[in-house]
Each structure stands twice: as structure tokens, then as C-alpha cells.
Amino acid sequence: MKALQTFLRQNADDDLLAWRHQLAAAERFKLSLAEVEAAIFEAGLLPARYQRNRRMISTLQQAQLFRSLVAVIGCGGLGGYILEQLARLGVGRIIAIDPDIFEENNLNRQLLSTPSGLGRVKAEVAAERIAEVNPAVTLRPVRELLDRSNGPELLAGADCVVDAVDNVTARLDLAEICSELDIPLVHGAIAGWYGHVATILPGDRSMQTIYRHWTGGKGVEQQLGNPSFTPATAASLEVGEVCKVLLGQGALLRNRKLSFNLLDMEVEEIPL
Amino acid sequence: MRITVKLFATFRTDRFKIEEREVPSGTEVGHIVRELGIAESELGIVLVNARHAALDQQLQEGDILSLFPLVGGG
Numbered sequence: 001m002k003a004l005q006t007f008l009r010q011n012a013d014d015d016l017l018a019w020r021h022q023l024a025a026a027e028r029f030k031l032s033l034a035e036v037e038a039a040i041f042e043a044g045l046l047p048a049r050y051q052r053n054r055r056m057i058s059t060l061q062q063a064q065l066f067r068s069l070v071a072v073i074g075c076g077g078l079g080g081y082i083l084e085q086l087a088r089l090g091v092g093r094i095i096a097i098d099p100d101i102f103e104e105n106n107l108n109r110q111l112l113s114t115p116s117g118l119g120r121v122k123a124e125v126a127a128e129r130i131a132e133v134n135p136a137v138t139l140r141p142v143r144e145l146l147d148r149s150n151g152p153e154l155l156a157g158a159d160c161v162v163d164a165v166d167n168v169t170a171r172l173d174l175a176e177i178c179s180e181l182d183i184p185l186v187h188g189a190i191a192g193w194y195g196h197v198a199t200i201l202p203g204d205r206s207m208q209t210i211y212r213h214w215t216g217g218k219g220v221e222q223q224l225g226n227p228s229f230t231p232a233t234a235a236s237l238e239v240g241e242v243c244k245v246l247l248g249q250g251a252l253l254r255n256r257k258l259s260f261n262l263l264d265m266e267v268e269e270i271p272l
Numbered sequence: 273m274r275i276t277v278k279l280f281a282t283f284r285t286d287r288f289k290i291e292e293r294e295v296p297s298g299t300e301v302g303h304i305v306r307e308l309g310i311a312e313s314e315l316g317i318v319l320v321n322a323r324h325a326a327l328d329q330q331l332q333e334g335d336i337l338s339l340f341p342l343v344g345g346g
Contacts, residue, residue, distance in 0.1 A: 078346045166346035191343040194281040209324060213315040214342060220282050220314065221345030231346070259317075259340065261281055268280065270317055270340075272324075 001039060004029050008036075008043050015059070016048040022136070034092065037136040041066060047136070050090055057090075061247050066092035066136075068246045071155050073097050073146050073174060074164030075122035077226055078188055080111030081235030082162050082242075083126050087134040089243060094137060096126040097154060099145040109228045146170070151177035160245045162238055163187040166221075168214050175200060175207035186241045188234040192224025193263035195234040198272060199241045199253045206272040210257060230262060273297050273333040275304075280340040283310060295331065302327035304337060316342040 004025060011021040017040050025036045040047055041063035046054060050062050057065070070091050072082050075098035086094055100122050106113040112125050123141035130139040146154060146165075151173070155161055161178050163171055163185060171187065178185040178200070185200045187207060200206045237258065244250040257270045278290050287308060295304070301318060305327065317340040318325050331337065 074346050076346060164346050166344070168342075168344045171344070188346070189343045190345045191341070192282070194341075194343055196343055210317065211342075211344075212324065213312070213318060213327075214344075215313045217313060219316065219342035219344035221343065224282070226345050257317075259280070259343075263281075264284075270319065271322060 001029065004031075004036075004039050005043050008040055008045060012043075012045050013048075015045050016051055017045045018048045022047060033136045034138050037066060037092070047090075049134070053090065057243075057247070061249075062090055065090045065243070065246055068159045069093040069095070069157055070160050070162060070242060070246070071095040071097065071158040072162045072164055073170070074166065075112060075126045076100070076106065076164065076166060077109050077190065077231035078235045078238070079122075079126070079162075079164035080113070081232050082164050082239055083130060083139075084111055084133060085236065085239040086162075086242065087130045087137045087139070089239065090134070090137075091242075091246070092137060094130065094139045095142060095154065095158065096123045096130075096139055097142040097144060097146050098122040098126075099143055109226055109231055111232075146174070146177075148173050148177060152181060155181055155183060158183050160242050161185045162242055163189075164235070164238075167218065168211050171207055172211060179203060184245045186238045186245065188238040189219070190226055190230045190234050191219050191221035192226065193230060194220070194224075194259070194261050195230050196257050196259040196270075197234055197237040197241065197253060198257040199245065201252075201254055204255065204272075206255065206257070209272045233260065233262065273299075273331075275299075275331050275334070276336045277304060277308075278336060278338040279308075280338065281343070282341050283308075283314075283339055297333075299331050300327065301325050301329045301331065301337060304331070305339065308339075310339065314341050316340040 319338040
């Protein structure tokens with residue numbers, strides 16, 4: 001596609017390509033916005049929407065994020081914020097998995113929930129939202145409960161999996177599946193004012209350690225519920241870890257768990 | 273012997289944040305948990321001197337026992 005490369009270079013401002021030119025290229029060359037974005041990176045250019053990323057994420061790294069595939073398990077409290085941040089960060093391919101529909105009690109915290117969306121499939125709403133936020137991102141919605149039977153197929157090829165589920169059984173299963181598939185897993189859980197995050201690489205037994213005293217049932221979230229800011233906090237910490245996993249940068253939250261208490265504003269690091 | 277008990281998150285409600293306690297030698301972690309009125313089903317992380325501990329672990333003089341509730345929401 002030499003003509004496309006020429007078009008992109010001609011319309012770039014220094015090395016930044018504005019959104020309107022990306023749209024024009026898609027129309028002119030009959031390509032998807034994702035295909036144009038891939039060509040922008042191939043030309044060594046940067047989509048202008050990422051210009052405020054570039055002091056911390058180079059164009060090469062941004063291209064790496066664009067090529068990455070991240071699976072988010074759960075599109076509720078944690079998942080809504082995680083999906084939003086992954087798409088804005090520029091992760092190019094996302095799988096959003098959730099079997100549920102939106103209910104009224106989701107509205108106090110779940111980013112993807114709105115009064116007009118009550119009764120709608122969470123994964124499908126996620127796809128619509130991400131298509132609005134960053135149309136160059138390819139999001140595959142999956143309305144299924146992830147378990148040990150469908151997990152290996154649904155998660156195959158993912159560079160990172162993000163835990164945004166709401167129960168311990170699913171988390172323990174997820175940790176086993178990811179370990180078997182050799183995929184890093186970023187774990188987060190919340191309850192009321194409290195939450196924790198940990199990054200689990202294949203072979204680590206962190207999830208089993210975190211829940212070693214679990215006897216069944218829910219945690220304190222059952223008594224406390226969850227407000228708006230706790231899922232947003234845990235989700236942000238998780239996405240920061242995903243970014244580092246994908247880019248191989250920084251010190252991961254591995255073999256340790258960060259527990260936060262927003263009521264007393266305390267943070268504890270627990271060895272795993 | 274003297275031990276220190278540290279409670280986190282909801283375990284502090286109507287209890288305390290940190291407390292020194294005089295307990296008989298050989299006291300097990302689970303005994304303290306029950307004494308505090310904490311159900312086993314509520315337990316998340318249990319640490320003795322920053323190491324994960326089982327409920328039947330015997331405490332030693334000067335040990336610091338930390339208890340965190342189970343957090344599993346999303």
C-alpha cells in the first residue's frame with residue numbers, strides 16, 4: 001500500500017497524524033480504522049490522539065500496545081473502568097467477557113451502566129462504548145461465563161488477562177487457566193472502601209495464597225456493597241500493571257499484593 | 273506471653289486497629305480469631321510477622337498477628 005503510506009506521510013504534522021486524516025485514509029483506501037492505525041505505526045508515525053502518552057510511551061511502544069490483545073473478564077464495576085482505560089491507552093485488541101445484563105443496582109458505580117441501558121448485555125454495551133471512545137480499537141464482546149471449559153479457547157492468544165470478576169471461585173479458575181495458557185494475569189478485587197491488586201505471572205501461586213482461607217461464598221463486599229471510587233481505584237492500578245506487562249517495563253506488583261483502605265487512607269504491601 | 277494483633281479494614285469496626293495481648297504460651301492463631309468474634313468465612317489474609325499463617329499455627333512471644341477480611345467483589 002504505497003499510496004496509503006504516501007498519503008499518511010503527506011498529511012502528518014511532524015510525526016503526528018490527526019484523526020481527520022486517519023478517517024479520510026480509511027474512506028479513501030477502503031480500510032478499517034484499525035488497518036489505517038496499523039499503517040500509521042508502520043510509517044513510523046503516531047496517531048495524534050496519543051500525543052500526551054508519548055513522553056512515557058514511545059511511538060514504538062505505542063505500536064506494541066496497538067498490536068496487543070488483552071482479555072477483560074467482567075464488564076461490571078472494575079471491568080467498565082478497565083475497558084475504558086485500555087482503549088484510551090491504545091491497546092489495539094480487547095476481548096470483553098461477561099454473561100450479565102445491566103441492572104439498576106449497577107448504576108452507582110459501573111461506568112458502562114446508564115438508565116437507558118438497563119436490561120442490555122454488558123459485553124455489547126462495552127463494544128459500543130469502546131467504538132465511540134477509540135474506534136481504532138477492535139473489541140470482541142463475548143456474552144459468556146468464563147470457566148475452565150471455554151476459558152482456554154476464549155483466552156487463547158491473549159498477551160494479558162485482567163481479572164474484573166466478582167467472586168472467588170471464578171478468580172481461582174481464572175488463575176489456573178492463565179497459568180496453563182502461560183498468560184500473565186492482573187488481579188483486582190474490591191469491597192466497600194477496600195480493595196487489592198496483584199500481578200500474577202504463569203507459575204505463581206499468588207491467587208491461591210490470597211484466597212487460602214476462603215471457605216466458599218462472598219467476601220465483605222456482600223455486607224458493604226461497592227461505591228463508585230473503589231472500583232475506579234482498583235481498575236486504575238490494574239491497568240497500570242497491564243501497561244507494564246505489555247511493554248515489559250517497570251517493576252510489576254508480582255509476589256506481593258497491594259491492599260488499599262480508602263476509609264483510613266492506608267496502603268499495605270503484603271508479600272505473597 | 274505478649275503478642276500484637278493488627279486488624280485491617282472491616283475487622284476494625286467495634287474492635288481496634290492495633291492491640292497488645294497477653295496470651296498463654298502455645299496459643300493458636302485460630303484461638304485469637306475466635307476470641308475476636310471473627311468467623312472463619314470472613315478471613316482473607318492471615319499473617320504472622322508478615323508471613324502467611326494457618327489457623328493452627330502456634331504463636332510465639334512477640335509475634336505480630338495481622339488479620340485482613342476476605343475481599344472478593346468486582
